[in-house]
Structure formats: C-alpha cells, structure tokens
Amino acid sequence: MAYSFPLTRAQFMDLLPVQEMTFDLPEAMEVSETGAGEILTAELGTRLWSGEIRLGDMTPDEAAEALAMIDVLRQPGASFMVHDIARPFPRSDLSGAALAGAAPVLNAVHANTREIRLSGLPAGFQLRRHDYLAFAYGTNPLRHALHRIAAPASASGTGLTGYFEVSPNIRPGWITGTAVSLSRAACKAILVPKSVQPGRRRHTLTTGASFRWVQTLR
C-alpha cells in the first residue's frame, strides 16, 4: 500500500541511523538597531521547529533503508513526523515506564496562550524544563502542535498539574480533553528542498548523508 503522509515514526525516523541532530525553535522577528545601540525587536512570521539530521557511517544495508525513505520524502507534498531523538521521554521518566499506562489530556489553556494545564498524568508525575509535549488540533489536515516546557510542574494526586509555561505559544484551535503525547512527542515536518546530501560510499561504508527539516502546520 502506498505511504500516506505524514510518515509515521516507524516508517521514517526509526529507520535512520542518526549521528547528529539539532532540534531548534528559531526566533522569527524583525530588528532595528537604534542610534543608542539598542536593538528593538518585533515578531515577524511564525516560530516553527527546525533542525538538521546527519546520518552516521552506514553499512550498505542501513544506507539502503534510510536513503530510500529520504527519496520518498523528496516529492512535493510529502511530510513526516519528527521528534527529538535525544529526548524521547520526559526527564523524570527516562525509560517511559511511568507514563506507559497514563493517558494525559489537555485540561486548560490560559488566556495568555503560553501556559497550559494537563490532567490524566500519573499521580505526582514531574514535568521538567525541556520536556516535549505534542497534541493534535484542527482538521483538514490534522495539525500537530509541538511545545517545549519552559517551567517545571508536578501532577497532583489526581494527575492534574498547575499552569506551566510552554514555548512557542499555543496556537488557536486547541480543544480541551485532547490527548497529549509526552513520549516521543512529534511534529509534522518536511524536508527542506535542496538540503539533502545523499552521502558518499567508500568501500563498504556510506558517510556524510544529511538533510534539514522544518515543521509544517498543514
């Protein structure tokens, strides 16, 4: 059966022998430096997750698996789900065992759109800075929101947290009660056109393959 987009983690990210990966939320702003040397800023555009993935030295078998799927993503309209390989689970639950039976949901979003509350966590679960959370919203197509926690929070005995800050801001369209993913939280991304380096094969190893990716909302 033909692949449907976005490619899931099992269809793409799990096949990559990643050596290096950046996972960044660059600023989107305009600046103006005043005569006083002060730099004034204003937001311009949307903050989207982006980064670069470098593949390690691959055996022919590994290279075949990875490079064939990169080709699939180089056609127009193709997308995939990307997560931070360095941090698949929250810092307080590095193996993901504590979260295994839990079903966290979005409890509320503060009016400032920067703070949210979760419920359905295991009792006393700790959320720390740099943990990722993802949830789906909107329709046609389904949007995937990915946020990084900027303030620590802990769940109460009933699994409800207080308000904690995330970045970037929560975009409109969220629905209370949406399932939130804390383990391998992923966003939808595309390969940046013309950024793919296919790597060179020397003797039996393929080296130097890399590509850049950027989040897409639709």
Place this chain on the structure above:
Amino acid sequence: MRDYSPATADYFAARGPMLAHVLVWVSARNRATGGTESIGFWTGADHAEFVIGGETRIYYGAGTALSVDPVRLQTGLQVRSQRVQLSQIAAETQLAIRGYDPRHAPVEIHRALFDPLTHALIGEPHLVLRGNIDKAPVRTPAKGETGSIEVEIATAARRLTKPLTRKRSDASLRARAGTDAFRQYASLADKVETPWGRNVRSGSTSAPADVPAGAPKGADR
C-alpha cells in the same frame, strides 16, 4: 485620517514589541454562476476568523499571503497601484485567482494588531487600502526556485475613472435597481432607424389609406 480605537492607539503609543499582520479580502466572481465569492488571505500562521464590520470572515493563512509592498498614502484622487504577493501553490490562492474570475475584483486590505506575548487580537482590524484587482500574473519559477502571484491592486479611485458608457447601460441600471428598465434598449438605440411620419410596421413609406392626411396616429413614431 484614520480613526483608531483607544486600544489600538494605546498599542501604537506603548513602547514594546509589535506584532502586525496583513489581511487581504478578495470578492471575486464565480465563473459558473456569476455570483460573488469572497475569500481572504493573511500573513498569519494558520486559518483564522476575524470580525470586521460586524461580519465574521475566514482568512486563510499558512503561507497563502507572502508579502505586501509598503502601502503608499497620498492625498487627492490619483489612482495608485499596490502590489501583494500571494503563494502560487497554496490551494486557496489557486481557487481565488484561477478558480474564480478575479477580473476587477474588489479587494480590501486590513491590518490586524496582536499582543506579541499572548497573541491576542487588539481591537478590530482596520482598513488600510481598498481597491480592485488590476493584474494578477501567476509566475511559475524555474525548477527549485520560488514563485508567486503578484496581484496588482488599483486603489478605489480607479472607480471614478469608469467611462460614462459603463454607467449608462441597461445592465448597470439593473444592477442598481432590478426592475428599472429605463435603458432596456439603450444598446440598440443608435442602430434602429425611427423615421417620423411613416408606418414602419408595414414597410411602406406612404401614409396608410384609412388615416386622413395630417391626422396623427398612435402607431406613427
């Protein structure tokens, strides 16, 4: 002069980061039915609804509107042209420019201001420019390059340059009042010969026999 709401005026007066987006509203013509089809684009991240003038409008985001050239303001009745770049690939702009008939379609450009920290809308978006589409070339780029639809908008003063004949047709009169048939035959008027004192219907050039010479008759025009 623009009349800003107090919230908007405070926003401009405050020293702080700013977040402004441009909203473009096009009222194009449906090619099949001739009805008006409205569609909006904005420079924001995703689709959003704005209430403008008591009407809720959906503006499509996510890269449909790429950029807007600086709006030039000047006094008088000169027609200015304003350029807006739309994505040549996004489905919604395809619908507006290729699907609908955008010829002379009315366009409104609003500016929406947001709180940069909470992304909350400040007041109602205010009108910046009103006009009609003048040109909309779709530029297909070379392979691997970026293209755009460069919509050129002639400002509303263009409507004053409409020639008189456009306003004096039967269609324009009926557009104003549907039952007004005063100019029903206006487009034929100069082609139909209406000789006085002759019976046009019978085709003869002499007066009918049953009419006394010199007596007027209703059929004679």
